[in-house]
Amino acid sequence: MRTLKRLIFLAFAGVLLFAGWFAYQLNVPVQPPTVPYEFSIKPGSSLKSVARQLADAGILPDMWSFVLLSRVMGAASSVKAGDYEIGASISPLQLLERITNGDINQTEIRFIEGWTFSQLRQTLDEHPALRHDTAGLTSGEILQLIGAIETAAEGLFFPDTYFFARGSSDVAILKRAYHVMQNHVATAWVERAADLPLASPYQALILASIVEKETGRESDRVLVAAVFLNRLRLNMLLQTDPTVIYGLGDKFDGNLRKKDLLTDQEYNTYTRRGLPPTPIALPGLASIQAALNPARTNALYFVAKGKGESHFSNDLAEHNRAVSRYQKQ
Known part of the structure; x- marks a missing residue:
C-alpha cells in the first residue's frame, strides 16, 4: 500500500x-x-x-x-x-x-508600367534575394520554361509588386507575372466593347502597350485608345512615335529625327499600316481596359499640350491648328 x-x-x-x-x-x-x-x-x-x-x-x-x-x-x-x-x-x-x-519574411520586386522586357529582366538579374535560374537563357527559352505560348516576350508580364521568400527562383516570379497578365487580358477581352477592330487578345495587348507609352494621364487613356482604334477602322497609319523608338532599339539616342520616321522597319507605324508585330512595353491594367473599352469619339489625332495633357482633334485641319498652338510655340 x-x-x-x-x-x-x-x-x-x-x-x-x-x-x-x-x-x-x-x-x-x-x-x-x-x-x-x-x-x-x-x-x-x-x-x-x-x-x-x-x-x-x-x-x-x-x-x-x-x-x-x-x-x-x-x-x-x-x-x-x-x-x-x-x-x-x-x-x-x-x-x-x-x-x-510558415510565418516567413518576404521580400519584393516591382515591375513598372511602360518597362520593356529588357528592363524587367535587368531588374530580376540584379535582385540579390532571387535565385537566377534564367541566367544565360534567351527570351525564347524563358518563354518555353514558363509555359508561354507566345514567341516574343515583350509585354507579356504584368507590371506589379510581387512578394516572395528569399531564395525563390526568378522563373517563379516570371510565371506569376505572365499568368496575371494573361488573366487580366482575358477578363478585359470578355468585357470588351462591341465592334472593335482587334482580332485577338494579343492584338489588344499590343494596342494597350502603345496606349501605355503614349500617355500617363489617366483620363486621356480611353481617348488615346479611341484615336488608334478609329485609325485602324479607316486603315490609316497609326503614326505613333513610341513604336518607332522601340524599333530603333539601341540606335535611339533620345532624339527622334524625321529620317527615323521615314526609314521603314517592322515597328515603324509611319510606314506600315496596322499594329506592330508585338507589344512595345508592359501595359498596366488601366491601359488594357482603355484599349478594350475606349471612349466614344470620332477623334483621329492628338497632340501633347504639356503637363501630360493632350488635345484631341476630329480632322487634320483642327489637328494642325492644335500643333501650331501647343507645339510650335
Missing part, C-alpha cells in the same frame, strides 16, 4: 514538474543574439535539424526541449522552409508556431 502511494505521489510530482516545464516553454522568451534576428530554414529540413540550428545560434538553451515541445504539440513534422525574423519577446511556443505555420 505504501509503495502504491509512493508511486502515485511520484507520478503526481512528475506531472507537476512536466506542467511546470511546459508552462516555462510556453511563456519564457527566447534570447536571440541580435534583435531582430533573421534565420533561414532550408527545404526538407526536419524539426530536429532546425532545433539544432537554433540552439547552435544561441536562440534556444538546448535543442531537445524544443523537440519535445514540438512532439507534445503534434508539430514535429510540420516545419516550413523560408526566411524568418524574430524579436526579443517571443516564446518557444510562439517560435514553434511561426516555423510550422
Whole structure:
C-alpha cells in the first residue's frame, strides 16, 4: 500500500514538474543574439535539424526541449522552409508556431508600367534575394520554361509588386507575372466593347502597350485608345512615335529625327499600316481596359499640350491648328 502511494505521489510530482516545464516553454522568451534576428530554414529540413540550428545560434538553451515541445504539440513534422525574423519577446511556443505555420519574411520586386522586357529582366538579374535560374537563357527559352505560348516576350508580364521568400527562383516570379497578365487580358477581352477592330487578345495587348507609352494621364487613356482604334477602322497609319523608338532599339539616342520616321522597319507605324508585330512595353491594367473599352469619339489625332495633357482633334485641319498652338510655340 505504501509503495502504491509512493508511486502515485511520484507520478503526481512528475506531472507537476512536466506542467511546470511546459508552462516555462510556453511563456519564457527566447534570447536571440541580435534583435531582430533573421534565420533561414532550408527545404526538407526536419524539426530536429532546425532545433539544432537554433540552439547552435544561441536562440534556444538546448535543442531537445524544443523537440519535445514540438512532439507534445503534434508539430514535429510540420516545419516550413523560408526566411524568418524574430524579436526579443517571443516564446518557444510562439517560435514553434511561426516555423510550422510558415510565418516567413518576404521580400519584393516591382515591375513598372511602360518597362520593356529588357528592363524587367535587368531588374530580376540584379535582385540579390532571387535565385537566377534564367541566367544565360534567351527570351525564347524563358518563354518555353514558363509555359508561354507566345514567341516574343515583350509585354507579356504584368507590371506589379510581387512578394516572395528569399531564395525563390526568378522563373517563379516570371510565371506569376505572365499568368496575371494573361488573366487580366482575358477578363478585359470578355468585357470588351462591341465592334472593335482587334482580332485577338494579343492584338489588344499590343494596342494597350502603345496606349501605355503614349500617355500617363489617366483620363486621356480611353481617348488615346479611341484615336488608334478609329485609325485602324479607316486603315490609316497609326503614326505613333513610341513604336518607332522601340524599333530603333539601341540606335535611339533620345532624339527622334524625321529620317527615323521615314526609314521603314517592322515597328515603324509611319510606314506600315496596322499594329506592330508585338507589344512595345508592359501595359498596366488601366491601359488594357482603355484599349478594350475606349471612349466614344470620332477623334483621329492628338497632340501633347504639356503637363501630360493632350488635345484631341476630329480632322487634320483642327489637328494642325492644335500643333501650331501647343507645339510650335
